[in-house]
Amino acid sequence: MNIGNGEKMVAGTWSGPFQVPASIPDRADIVIIGGGIIGVSTAWFLARRGVDVVLCEKGHIAGEQSSRNWGWVRQQGRDPRELPMMIESMRIFRELENEIGESVGFSQGGCLFAARDEKQLSSYHEWLKLVSDYDLDTRVIDANELGRLVSGASVKWLGAMYTPSDGRAEPHKAAPAIARAAIRSGATILTSCAVRGIESSAGTVSAVITEHGPIRTSVVLCAAGAWTSMFCRSLGIAVPQLNVRGTVARTAPTEKILTGNLFDRRLGMRLRDDGGYTVAHGSVLDHGLTPSTFRYAFKFLPALMKEYKVLRLRFGKDFFDELATPKKWALDKESPFEKSRVLNPDPSPGILKGIRRNLDAVFPHMAGVEIVEAWAGIVETSPDVVPMIGEVGDVSGFHIATGFSGHGFGIGPGAGKALAAMLTGDDNSIDLTPFRLSRFFDGSPIRPMSAI
Numbered sequence: 001m002n003i004g005n006g007e008k009m010v011a012g013t014w015s016g017p018f019q020v021p022a023s024i025p026d027r028a029d030i031v032i033i034g035g036g037i038i039g040v041s042t043a044w045f046l047a048r049r050g051v052d053v054v055l056c057e058k059g060h061i062a063g064e065q066s067s068r069n070w071g072w073v074r075q076q077g078r079d080p081r082e083l084p085m086m087i088e089s090m091r092i093f094r095e096l097e098n099e100i101g102e103s104v105g106f107s108q109g110g111c112l113f114a115a116r117d118e119k120q121l122s123s124y125h126e127w128l129k130l131v132s133d134y135d136l137d138t139r140v141i142d143a144n145e146l147g148r149l150v151s152g153a154s155v156k157w158l159g160a161m162y163t164p165s166d167g168r169a170e171p172h173k174a175a176p177a178i179a180r181a182a183i184r185s186g187a188t189i190l191t192s193c194a195v196r197g198i199e200s201s202a203g204t205v206s207a208v209i210t211e212h213g214p215i216r217t218s219v220v221l222c223a224a225g226a227w228t229s230m231f232c233r234s235l236g237i238a239v240p241q242l243n244v245r246g247t248v249a250r251t252a253p254t255e256k257i258l259t260g261n262l263f264d265r266r267l268g269m270r271l272r273d274d275g276g277y278t279v280a281h282g283s284v285l286d287h288g289l290t291p292s293t294f295r296y297a298f299k300f301l302p303a304l305m306k307e308y309k310v311l312r313l314r315f316g317k318d319f320f321d322e323l324a325t326p327k328k329w330a331l332d333k334e335s336p337f338e339k340s341r342v343l344n345p346d347p348s349p350g351i352l353k354g355i356r357r358n359l360d361a362v363f364p365h366m367a368g369v370e371i372v373e374a375w376a377g378i379v380e381t382s383p384d385v386v387p388m389i390g391e392v393g394d395v396s397g398f399h400i401a402t403g404f405s406g407h408g409f410g411i412g413p414g415a416g417k418a419l420a421a422m423l424t425g426d427d428n429s430i431d432l433t434p435f436r437l438s439r440f441f442d443g444s445p446i447r448p449m450s451a452i
């Protein structure tokens with residue numbers, strides 16, 4: 001497929017030179033591992049509370065999932081456990097640009113899940129019943145109303161689930177802008193600074209060991225995205241996590257056919273702030289089998305069964321790469337995190353062809369619109385497709401926030417606010433117990449209620 005002139009608007013986030021810190025602080029109240037939307041949002045909220053926080057990112061800020069995602073900021077279709085945090089996140093997004101004085105491309109253009117059959121439509125009614133306690137503006141609309149919201153589609157949809165207040169933002173802008181706001185509020189943000197492990201004393205965290213030396217601290221948040229399971233395993237903590245590759249494309253600016261986000265069985269599509277669209281395949285989960293697939297297969301069975309129709313399994317490089325990665329490493333030598341500063345999978349050529357085909361089929365008048373950029377990202381998911389948050393392991397002071405499962409961008413600022421309250425021990429208006437890691441080990445039923 002023809003991909004335009006190689007303009008790297010999104011890929012610019014991860015393809016520049018690495019910024020190595022000239023020096024690192026020797027102590028901090030709290031150290032965050034990982035500079036994605038979760039890490040930077042937490043750092044921002046902590047710094048605003050006057051906490052001395054240092055964030056260590058092994059590569060670039062938002063170099064992995066947080067710049068590569070579709071940019072949907074949605075409440076609809078979520079597992080109800082996520083809604084309090086998501087509703088708060090939406091409130092933060094609405095005020096974000098004013099608060100930080102930078103554009104993140106946020107707009108409340110609405111979110112649509114279009115239905116091709118009655119079964120799909122009735123699943124939307126079911127979801128509405130499930131979340132009736134929340135004050136959402138979500139409703140199921142008919143084909144006529146949908147036709148007024150989306151123009152030029154060739155598909156005869158029956159209707160859609162629609163949330164007018166849902167929104168979108170530009171992922172390549174948002175996390176870097178929040179990181180800059182955190183720095184202005186007093187946070188220290190270090191890039192090209194992999195954390196190799198932690199040290200403890202008398203059962204409490206005493207330091208993180210980075211590639212540039214130790215930082216003494218008693219509180220650590222591991223928000224390392226797809227790397228969290230491996231990091232925690234080196235500490236003897238099991239975090240069930242599986243990775244899925246998402247291939248994404250961006251079109252040139254073109255005719256406006258919708259104001260927000262549209263999901264159809266064949267297409268996930270979002271209007272961008274430059275007038276183009278971010279487009280992805282609606283129904284492919286592309287998973288490279290690894291030893292972790294088999295280690296955690298049982299816990300992931302319910303999620304995989306739910307998605308079996310769209311699952312594409314590959315066996316090859318991913319399996320042998322993980323097999324060759326050590327389970328533990330010396331903290332005074334190069335670690336796996338420095339060897340792979342940016343997880344940068346290739347977009348799947350087959351899926352890109354599918355995106356082009358589906359875009360042209362669903363919106364025939366888009367057939368001439370150029371695709372100017374394509375990329376891929378690794379989505380990390382938990383067995384019930386909601387995050388894992390809290391203090392874990394035998395050493396006190398070590399926390400995780402991971403497993404945001406394909407929808408962590410929109411919820412990121414809300415999660416950051418809740419995590420800042422958790423780490424400082426302040427009153428938290430958002431109950432984080434539904435996200436405890438132990439739910440996967442204490443016999444609780446594993447019931448995914450939303451899609452990856």
Ligand SMILES: Cc1cc2nc3c(=O)[nH]c(=O)nc-3n(C[C@H](O)[C@H](O)[C@H](O)COP(=O)(O)OP(=O)(O)OC[C@H]3O[C@@H](n4cnc5c(N)ncnc54)[C@H](O)[C@@H]3O)c2cc1C
Nearest residue numbers: 034036038058066069070072195225246377407408409410
């Ligand atoms: C293709 C795709 C589409 C998606 N679409 C959406 C969407 O439309 N809406 C939505 O809400 N969500 C979406 N998501 C999900 C969303 O992007 C993620 O849930 C979210 O970005 C996770 O943020 P994070 O900060 O936890 O992880 P990440 O952004 O992955 O950040 C983790 C960071 O930790 C760093 N790190 C790891 N180990 C170490 C270490 N040892 N030392 C230092 N640094 C380390 C990594 O380099 C990385 O930068 C999508 C994801 C993908 C890939």
